[in-house]
Amino acid sequence: MGNKLKSAAGEVCAAVLTIAIALAIGAVLVKLSGNDPVEAYQTLFRGAFGSKQRISEVFVKMVPLCMMAFGTSVAFRAQLWNIGGNGQFILGAIAAILPGLYLKLPPVILLPL
Numbered sequence: 001m002g003n004k005l006k007s008a009a010g011e012v013c014a015a016v017l018t019i020a021i022a023l024a025i026g027a028v029l030v031k032l033s034g035n036d037p038v039e040a041y042q043t044l045f046r047g048a049f050g051s052k053q054r055i056s057e058v059f060v061k062m063v064p065l066c067m068m069a070f071g072t073s074v075a076f077r078a079q080l081w082n083i084g085g086n087g088q089f090i091l092g093a094i095a096a097i098l099p100g101l102y103l104k105l106p107p108v109i110l111l112p113l
Helices: 001-033 038-049 051-076 086-104
Strands: none
Touching: 001 038, 038 051, 051 086
């Protein structure tokens, strides 16, 4: 149990350190561009989490990306090479729209399609 706890704590520390380093590098780049890093990060977080509508927009954009990442990770786990997630997502969206455009069915039947 002790080793698992130490391992988990090490992973959390590594993740936090990685995020801190990324934020620091971003701050340096913003500063080099002549802007205030604190203001830039405040604007970034207000833009993403400033209201309920903005938070929902984050999820609207995040869910498809997470689904593509999950599909890619499954392929990599199976030792297959799959780098076409974006194109597959777009073709899937087109295929999902086509029944609604060309089949004259009630919405109750079209939605599960």
